[in-house]
Amino acid sequence: MDLTASVTSLGGVGTITAGKLAKLGVNTVFDLLYHLPFRYEDRRQVSLAKSARVGETTTVIGTISAVKNVFTKNGKRLQTATFTDASGTLTVIWFNQMYLSRVFTPGTEVALFGKVDFFSGRPALISPEYELVTAESSAIHLRRLVPIYPETAGLTSKWLRTKIYYLLPQLEADFMPSNSTKLQPWAQALHAAHFPSSLEGVTSARHRLAFDELLLLELAAKLRREKWAKTRLAHPFQIDQEKVLEFINRLPFALTGSQNQSTKEILADLSKPIPMNRLLAGDVGSGKTVVAAVGTYVAHLNGWSSLVMAPTQILATQHFHTLSALFAPLGIKVELVTGSRKLPKDSQWDILVGTHALFSQTLQLTKVGLVVIDEQHRFGVAQRTLATSLGKSPHILTMTATPIPRTVALTMYGDLDLSTLSDLPIGRLPVKTWVVPEPKREASYTWIAQQMATTHSQAFWVCPFIDQSDSLTSVKAATVEFEKLKKVFGKFKLALLHGKMKAADKDKVIASFQKKEIDMVVATPVVEVGLDIPGANIMVIEGADRFGLAGLHQLRGRVGRSSQQAYCLLFADSATPRLQAMEKYHSGQQLAEMDLKLRGAGELYGTAQHGSVQFKVATYADFDLLPQAKAAAQQLFPKLSKLPTLRSLVATGKIELVQPN
Ligand code: ADP
Ligand code: MG
Numbered sequence: 163m164d165l166t167a168s169v170t171s172l173g174g175v176g177t178i179t180a181g182k183l184a185k186l187g188v189n190t191v192f193d194l195l196y197h198l199p200f201r202y203e204d205r206r207q208v209s210l211a212k213s214a215r216v217g218e219t220t221t222v223i224g225t226i227s228a229v230k231n232v233f234t235k236n237g238k239r240l241q242t243a244t245f246t247d248a249s250g251t252l253t254v255i256w257f258n259q260m261y262l263s264r265v266f267t268p269g270t271e272v273a274l275f276g277k278v279d280f281f282s283g284r285p286a287l288i289s290p291e292y293e294l295v296t297a298e299s300s301a302i303h304l305r306r307l308v309p310i311y312p313e314t315a316g317l318t319s320k321w322l323r324t325k326i327y328y329l330l331p332q333l334e335a336d337f338m339p340s341n342s343t344k345l346q347p348w349a350q351a352l353h354a355a356h357f358p359s360s361l362e363g364v365t366s367a368r369h370r371l372a373f374d375e376l377l378l379l380e381l382a383a384k385l386r387r388e389k390w391a392k393t394r395l396a397h398p399f400q401i402d403q404e405k406v407l408e409f410i411n412r413l414p415f416a417l418t419g420s421q422n423q424s425t426k427e428i429l430a431d432l433s434k435p436i437p438m439n440r441l442l443a444g445d446v447g448s449g450k451t452v453v454a455a456v457g458t459y460v461a462h463l464n465g466w467s468s469l470v471m472a473p474t475q476i477l478a479t480q481h482f483h484t485l486s487a488l489f490a491p492l493g494i495k496v497e498l499v500t501g502s503r504k505l506p507k508d509s510q511w512d513i514l515v516g517t518h519a520l521f522s523q524t525l526q527l528t529k530v531g532l533v534v535i536d537e538q539h540r541f542g543v544a545q546r547t548l549a550t551s552l553g554k555s556p557h558i559l560t561m562t563a564t565p566i567p568r569t570v571a572l573t574m575y576g577d578l579d580l581s582t583l584s585d586l587p588i589g590r591l592p593v594k595t596w597v598v599p600e601p602k603r604e605a606s607y608t609w610i611a612q613q614m615a616t617t618h619s620q621a622f623w624v625c626p627f628i629d630q631s632d633s634l635t636s637v638k639a640a641t642v643e644f645e646k647l648k649k650v651f652g653k654f655k656l657a658l659l660h661g662k663m664k665a666a667d668k669d670k671v672i673a674s675f676q677k678k679e680i681d682m683v684v685a686t687p688v689v690e691v692g693l694d695i696p697g698a699n700i701m702v703i704e705g706a707d708r709f710g711l712a713g714l715h716q717l718r719g720r721v722g723r724s725s726q727q728a729y730c731l732l733f734a735d736s737a738t739p740r741l742q743a744m745e746k747y748h749s750g751q752q753l754a755e756m757d758l759k760l761r762g763a764g765e766l767y768g769t770a771q772h773g774s775v776q777f778k779v780a781t782y783a784d785f786d787l788l789p790q791a792k793a794a795a796q797q798l799f800p801k802l803s804k805l806p807t808l809r810s811l812v813a814t815g816k817i818e819l820v821q822p823n
Contacts (some may be wrong), residue, residue, distance in 0.1 A: 163332050165192040165807060166814045172325065185314045187778065192811060194326065195333075196371060196778040198355050199309030199319075202364070205275050206306060210249035214278045216285050221275045221304055222247060223295060226254070229263040245274060245287065252278075253286040271295040273304040291320070302327050309356050326356050337807040338377075338798070345370040372780035373787050376573065380795035381802070381812045383576025387439075390577065394555040396437035397531055399464040401429050409459055413452065413488075415587060421449055424581035425456050428559065431579065432460055432532070438557035441538070441575050443564070444583025445750040446719025447590070450561045451481065451694075453583070454534045455488055457559055458513050462494055466531025469556075470515045471549055473540035475500040475665050476672055480694060481536065482515040489513065499523055502665035518545055520552070527553045535560045563716065563750070573788060592748040593722040595730040597706070597737040606731055607650050610700060613729070614654060614681055620698040622720055623647060623684045626705025627713070636686045637662045643704065644684040654681040661686060687713065693720050699728035706732035706741055711757045714744055 168190060169175050169183050180189075188194050209220045224247030232240050241256040241263065254274065256262055266272065276290025293304045303320060311322045336348035346354070346366055354367035406429070410417060417425065424442055431438035444450045458468035470485065472478040482498040489496055489512070499505050499516035505523060514520070518541070530553025535541060538560035541549070550558050560578065571580055598606050613619050625640040637660045644658045657671045657680045674680045678697055687709075701721045706714065714732070722728035732741050743756040780787075802809045 163191065163334055164810075165190065165195070165337070166810045167191050169194055172329070175325075179317070182314055182317045186312060186317070190814075191329070193778065194322075194329065195352055196375070197311060197322065197326075198368065198371070198779055199311050201310050202307040202358065202361065203310055205304050205308050208273075208305065211245060211247045211252045212249035214252055214285065214287070216278050216280060219275070219277045220287075221273060222252065222287070223273045223305070224248075224271070225269050226266050226272050226274075228268045229256075229266050231260060231263060245272075253281065253284065254290060255281050255286050255288050257289060265292075265294075273301075275304050300327075307358050307361065323356075330356065334807075337805065337811070338374075338794070339801075339805070345373055348374075368779060369784060369787065372777070372784035373791055375777050375780045376784065376787055376791035377794055377798075378811055379573060380576055380791050381799060381808070383573075384795060384799045385802075385812060386577040390439055391436050394437045396435055396555055396557055397464070397466065398435045399432040399460055399466070399531070401433050401460060402463055405463060406456065406460065409456065409492075417452070418449065418583070418585045418587055420444075420583045420585050421453050424453050424583060427579070427581045428453065428457050429460060432457065432557055437555050438532075438559060439578050440559055440581060441571070441578040442559060442561045442581045442583070443571055444561075445586065446563045446716060447694075447723050448563075448583035448586055450536070450563075450583060451484055452488075454536070454559055454561065455485060457532055457557075458485070458534065459489075459492075459494075461532040461557075462512050464531065465529075467511065467529045468513045468532040468534065469520065469527075469530055469549075469552060470513060470534045470536065471520060471541070472515065472517060472536045475502070475517050476668055476693060477536065478515050478517045479669055479672070484694075485513055485515060499525075500665060521545070521548055530554070530556050532557045532559065538562050539564055563719070564712070570785065573785075589725040590722060591725070591727050593701070593718055593728045593730045595718065595732065595745045595748075597732045597734055597741045597745060599737070600733075600735065603733065610702070610731070611651060611654075613700060614651075617726070618678070618697075619700050619726075620675065620678065620680070620695065621682045621700035621702060622698055622717075623682055623702045624704060624717055625684065625686055627687050627708045634662070636660070640684060640686045647682070647684055651682060655679065656682045656684060659683050659685040687717070694723060695720065696724040699724070699726050701728070701730040702733065703730070704733050706744075707734040707736070707738050711740055711743065711753050711760075714740075715750055715753050718744070 164171070168180065169188060170177065170180050172191065175183070183189070183194070186197060188197050205221050207221060208223050211222055211224065214220050214222070222245060224245055227244040227246070229241050229243045232242055234240065239258050239260065241259055243254045243266065245252045245254050271294070273293045273295055274287060274290040276287050278285055279288045280286070281288065291303055293302065302323060309319070309323055311319045313319055313322070330349070330353055333349045333352065338348070348370070351367040351370035354363040355371060358364050358367070428438065428440060431440055442450050442453060454470065458470065461468045470481055472481055478498060478500055482496060486496045494512045495510055496513045496515065497505060497509055497511035499514060499520050501517060501519045505525070514525070533549055533552055533556045535546060535549055535558070538546060539562050568580070568582065610621060614621060623643070625636065625643050627636070640658060640660050644656065648656050657674065659668060659671050671680065671683060675683050675698070676695055699721045701718055703709065703714065703717055709717070718730045721730065730744070732744060734741055739760055743753060743760070747753050747756060798805065798808065802812065
């Protein structure tokens with residue numbers, strides 16, 4: 163049995179069914195085996211026909227009379243039969259299942275499972291599920307704990323159950339050598355997860371299967387890491403400590419402890435002959451940009467140029483300004499490429515900042531020694547791969563503000579080295595956060611106006627999240643809100659900002675906001691990523707209950723970027739637990755953990771927006787298995803060539819980073 167083979171290799175699965183399975187994320191035999199039930203229905207209890215009560219769901223075993231097709235007056239087709247067991251009889255009704263008259267010959271022994279209800283004024287078993295009971299038949303659908311699977315149109319649990327039931331006995335030996343784990347043997351775990359004899363066994367079975375996923379992820383990361391080291395040759399940079407220190411000392415602030423540490427780690431990588439492949443993770447506002455800037459400076463000192471990629475034009479423009487300010491005095495030339503700004507033909511640059519528009523320009527990239535990818539989760543896999551191939555085996559620094567626990571990050575990005583910015587710049591105050599219910603709206607307007615007048619605070623006003631994309635509806639909502647707010651905040655200067663605006667207009671708004679010519683920016687959730695306006699310290703979020711915690715945290719991170727007290731007002735109908743968490747917690751890590759608690763173990767923090775590992779079985783609750791999975795991966799990796807099943811599972815990358823865009 164080839165676990166990596168397509169489901170079409172299974173009997174009775176054609177391309178149409180395969181298409182349906184794909185909707186469930188099931189493409190291979192392996193996927194099908196790891197498509198676990200989300201619940202089990204207890205159909206073990208067999209009742210007697212005479213004790214069937216209207217309103218109850220029941221399993222009965224007995225014989226069935228001939229099934230009669232009946233056509234009702236209003237053109238419906240139904241099937242009726244009489245079920246008999248030792249205690250008495252029951253009428254059975256199905257709808258539109260003409261073939262049933264061929265399934266049951268009179269006297270067939272069956273198990274039926276369904277609900278008893280009135281039919282034509284008398285109790286009857288309505289549309290029960292059935293299973294023939296013969297000497298050699300096994301209980302698949304009835305008389306057991308029955309697995310109920312995530313389904314899709316045209317693919318029922320019954321179908322999945324049958325397929326998996328007949329697949330299980332065909333399994334070969336465990337794909338891991340027996341000594342590599344103390345967990346349940348593989349085939350046994352699969353059996354217990356799909357067809358448990360008791361619910362107690364399910365947890366440990368799932369645990370074993372979750373372990374498999376973590377192990378595969380670890381092994382895949384090792385494989386990528388090995389490939390990276392084997393196929394790439396970097397240009398080891400000289401590190402001129404003195405010049406680097408000079409650069410850092412010229413900054414208008416002292417680096418935080420973790421900025422210093424991360425800088426050190428990055429410089430160490432840059433001096434090696436294997437290209438750096440490092441992730442710099444740091445909460446919003448932790449100061450990742452300047453750390454990356456040191457890297458680009460070292461590249462420059464070595465005669466190499468750098469690319470800095472950002473997911474949005476606004477952010478690219480911002481980086482362009484930040485880096486220009488840092489580097490212009492040193493005679494280092496920074497340039498910008500976005501969808502609306504092409505590079506002049508023979509432009510000379512040392513550092514090129516850009517959006518994905520970089521890919522569509524013919525650029526002279528042979529001198530690129532370092533590629534920085536900011537907010538890397540916002541780029542697709544293909545884009546990131548492309549980015550790493552710009553230039554000649556450049557060093558790669560990716561950055562993210564997605565707050566995930568370190569262990570999780572190390573797993574999700576197992577092939578990258580990880581640096582973490584764990585402290586915020588000194589003097590930052592936590593953003594005071596309040597949930598504002600509707601009755602307090604007017605009063606809060608007054609407070610905001612007062613705050614803006616007395617402290618010259620600037621404000622963001624974020625309109626509700628209406629559509630995934632920054633679609634027209636969101637734009638319309640923002641425009642309406644903008645007109646309303648202009649009346650409320652008559653004496654202030656307001657501007658509108660949304661994704662459908664022309665790039666140049668967006669830039670103008672941001673630039674004027676930066677220069678404090680604008681007091682308030684009314685925006686669609688487009689302001690979410692990366693924007694750095696130190697003068698803004700009021701963040702208002704409309705319809706806050708529609709945002710996820712990750713999104714709220716990102717938005718709030720737009721303010722509180724100076725030593726002034728900042729405020730975040732969350733307008734919502736009610737203070738949901740999520741919003742209460744926002745009032746209470748300020749670090750991304752704490753919110754990430756809170757989010758896990760609120761959602762249950764299922765989804766990793768912010769995955770919908772940020773992409774993450776797509777596990778079929780493993781949840782956060784299984785992450786205590788990580789050390790074991792790592793150890794097993796360590797032990798198995800050198801032997802991978804002798805473990806064909808495991809090897810092909812790893813190579814086909816069943817478990818990998820998926821980045822929805
Ligand atoms: P992020 O990590 O969210 O990308 P930025 O790099 O945009 O954060 O930095 C946020 C702000 O903090 C910027 O205005 C930056 O100049 C400032 N900053 C960065 N490091 C420090 C520091 N060590 N001390 C004070 N301010 C800093
Ligand atoms: Mg940033």
